[in-house]
Amino acid sequence: xxxxxxxxxxxxxxxxxxxxxxxxxxxxxxxxxxxxxxxxxxxxxxxxxxxxxxxxxxxxxxxxxxxxxxxxxxxxxxxxxxxxxxxxxxxxxxxxxxxxxxxxxxxxxxxxxxxxxxxxxxxxxxxxxxxxxxxxxxxxxxxxxxxxxxxxxxxxxxxxxxxxxxxxxxxxxxxxxxxxxxxxxxxxxxxxxxxxxxxxxxxxxxxxxxxxxxxxxxxxxxxx
Amino acid sequence: xxxxxxxxxxxxxxxxxxxxxxxxxxxxxxxxxxxxxxxxxxxxxxxxxxxxxxxxxxxxxxxxxxxxxxxxxxxxxxxxxxxxxxxxxxxxxxxxxxxxxxxxxxxxxxxxxxxxxxxxxxxxxxxxxxxxxxxxxxxxxxxxxxxxxxxxxxxxxxxxxxxxxxxxxxxxxxxxxxxxxxxxxxxxxxxxxxxxxxxxxxxxxxxxxxxxxxxxxxxxxxxx
Numbered sequence: 001x002x003x004x005x006x007x008x009x010x011x012x013x014x015x016x017x018x019x020x021x022x023x024x025x026x027x028x029x030x031x032x033x034x035x036x037x038x039x040x041x042x043x044x045x046x047x048x049x050x051x052x053x054x055x056x057x058x059x060x061x062x063x064x065x066x067x068x069x070x071x072x073x074x075x076x077x078x079x080x081x082x083x084x085x086x087x088x089x090x091x092x093x094x095x096x097x098x099x100x101x102x103x104x105x106x107x108x109x110x111x112x113x114x115x116x117x118x119x120x121x122x123x124x125x126x127x128x129x130x131x132x133x134x135x136x137x138x139x140x141x142x143x144x145x146x147x148x149x150x151x152x153x154x155x156x157x158x159x160x161x162x163x164x165x166x167x168x169x170x171x172x173x174x175x176x177x178x179x180x181x182x183x184x185x186x187x188x189x190x191x192x193x194x195x196x197x198x199x200x201x202x203x204x205x206x207x208x209x210x211x212x213x214x215x216x217x218x219x220x221x222x223x224x
Numbered sequence: 225x226x227x228x229x230x231x232x233x234x235x236x237x238x239x240x241x242x243x244x245x246x247x248x249x250x251x252x253x254x255x256x257x258x259x260x261x262x263x264x265x266x267x268x269x270x271x272x273x274x275x276x277x278x279x280x281x282x283x284x285x286x287x288x289x290x291x292x293x294x295x296x297x298x299x300x301x302x303x304x305x306x307x308x309x310x311x312x313x314x315x316x317x318x319x320x321x322x323x324x325x326x327x328x329x330x331x332x333x334x335x336x337x338x339x340x341x342x343x344x345x346x347x348x349x350x351x352x353x354x355x356x357x358x359x360x361x362x363x364x365x366x367x368x369x370x371x372x373x374x375x376x377x378x379x380x381x382x383x384x385x386x387x388x389x390x391x392x393x394x395x396x397x398x399x400x401x402x403x404x405x406x407x408x409x410x411x412x413x414x415x416x417x418x419x420x421x422x423x424x425x426x427x428x429x430x431x432x433x434x435x436x437x438x439x440x441x442x443x444x445x446x447x448x
Contacts, residue, residue, distance in 0.1 A: 030270075033277050037261030046254075046302040046309070050287065053257055057284035060277055067274070078270040085270070 017192035018129065019073075021121070022066050023080030024088075024182060024189075029063035030081070031088045032056070032110060035096075039103035048100070048149065055107055055142045062136045069132045084182065091178040095171055101153055105164050105221060108146035109171050112217045115140045116210050124196030151222045165223040172214045176207055241416035242353065245345070246290050247304030248312075248406055248413075253287035254305065255312045256280070256334060259320075263327035272324070272373070279331055279366045286360045293356045308406065315402040319395055325377055329388050329445060332370035333395050336441045339364045340434050348420030375446045389447040396438045400431055 036056035043049035067077040097103040115137060122133040154161045183190045183203055193203050218224045260280035267273035291301040321327040339361060346357040378385045407414045407427055417427050442448045 030274060030277060033281070034261065034265055037258065037280065041258055046251075046305055047300075050254060050291070050301065053254060053284055054288065056261065057257070057281035060281035063274065064278065076271075077274065081270055 014188075014192065017186075017188035018125065019070070019075055019080050020083070020186050020189045021125075021192065022070055022075075022129070023077075023082070024084045025118075026063055026066040026070070026077050027081035027084045027088050028114065029059040029066065031092055032114075033059040033063065035092050036107060039097055039100075039107070042100055042103065044100055048145075051142075051145045052103065052107060055111065058139060058142050061139055065132055065135055069129065072128075083186070087178055087182055087185075091174060095174050101150060101160060101164060102167055104146040104150050105168055105223070106171055108143045108150070108221060109168055109214065109217055110175075111140060111143040112213065113172075113175060113210060116213050117206075120206060120209065121196060124192070147220055154222050161223060164221070165218065168214075168218050168221070168223050172211065176210075179207070238412075238416070241410075241412035242349065243294070243299055243304050244307070244410050244413045245349075245416065246294055246299075246353075247301075247306070248308045249342075250287055250290040250294070250301050251305035251308045251312050252338065253283040253290065255309075255316055256338075257283040257287065259316050260331060263321055263324075263331070266324060266327065268324055272369075275366075275369045276327065276331060279335065282363060282366050285363055289356055289359055293353065307410070311402055311405055311409075315398060319398050325374060325384060325388060326391055328370040328374050329392055329447070330395055332367045332374070332445060333392055333438065333441055334399075335364060335367040336437065337396075337399060337434060340437050341430075344430060344433065345420065348416070371444055378446050385447060388445070389442065392438075392442050392445070392447050396435065400434075403431070 033056045036052055036059065040049050040052035040056060043052060063077075070077050070080055095106060097106050118133050118137050118140075122130050122137070125133065150164065154164070180203075183193065190203065193206060197205055199205055215224060257280045260276055260283065264273050264276035264280060267276060287301075294301050294304055319330060321330050342357050342361050342364075346354050346361070349357065374388065378388070404427075407417065414427065417430060421429055423429055439448060
């Protein structure tokens with residue numbers, strides 16, 4: 001899984017942090033594509049399959065924006081992603097949906113979590129990268145159908161609500177665990193977050209914001 | 225797998241043929257997405273995985289163009305696709321790649337075959353549908369990387385060439401078989417092709433053109 005190292009991969013400090021940040025996001029998109037495509041296959045209707053497949057395809061749109069952006073700075077996206085493959089894969093293994101509704105909840109919450117994160121960092125990065133982040137954000141919101149489907153299913157089978165609420169909480173817990181691992185392994189990235197948020201408690205604050213928004217999303221799914 | 229039937233699904237004659245045509249293309253795109261996404265997972269490099277995933281995502285772009293077009297005429301894409309699910313699925317089962325190189329050859333030849341077909345019908349359909357077909361065609365050509373990878377692999381391992389050449393011929397054979405089944409099952413579609421091509425031998429001529437182009441693509445892969 002190696003390719004020629006791009007010029008920026010061996011950079012230190014802020015440049016290294018930016019490559020890490022884009023690398024972790026790029027593999028986040030690529031692995032989300034893969035999992036959504038797999039989950040789409042288990043859809044109970046062709047319409048649901050098409051909708052989840054559309055979400056998967058949108059991840060590739062974001063992936064390509066990141067790839068192009070990295071390429072302009074002389075960094076190969078494969079090199080930038082490599083350090084984060086195992087962590088993301090481990091997240092997806094630990095949160096493999098066992099039903100269509102679990103897939104929808106994961107897709108919806110994951111989409112929102114990604115958007116939170118992009119929104120948060122948009123102001124911390126250089127203008128060029130900020131523009132990239134805004135382009136990605138403008139293309140989110142493909143998951144409204146999940147809201148409708150999950151709410152409708154819980155109305156028909158109220159016992160699903162508790163089970164899916166538990167699932168939603170577990171997804172957040174796993175995401176936070178994996179995010180903490182990424183930050184613990186990548187010093188430059190931790191420094192970047194502290195500097196970006198202008199706060200020594202930057203990582204904790206970021207997680208807190210994400211938790212608040214996660215709660216709102218759970219409400220919108222009818223799972224709070 | 226049922227949804228509310230759109231107004232146009234029960235139409236007869238030319239309208240029925242157009243819904244069938246778009247339905248067969250829509251499920252072709254959706255099932256190609258699914259198979260390419262699955263094949264991408266088996267890529268030997270992150271770069272290859274990203275490239276095949278990008279091809280998969282492009283199929284969803286085409287799918288959505290067809291979906292929107294059908295929606296404007298009051299037809300749900302799920303209803304239009306339904307009659308063709310079993311045939312396409314059977315094509316993919318009978319042509320499941322057993323290696324990364326087989327995946328690349330299938331992706332490349334399938335992409336070209338699709339483009340041939342879209343190009344051929346562009347002039348047979350109403351102006352609105354013709355515009356849709358041109359939009360889809362403008363977005364093909366994501367498979368050039370497959371050409372490079374297959375050629376490079378055959379240079380290193382010349383014994384791959386014969387095996388992949390056989391595979392390429394088998395893919396065309398299976399595609400022709402499935403296309404003939406579709407036409408045999410859908411009278412309106414057969415009439416549409418005869419009328420469109422302005423020739424009673426329309427289907428045979430269409431297949432002949434596809435075969436010629438397939439041969440050219442095999443050459444470009446270094447497999448002729």
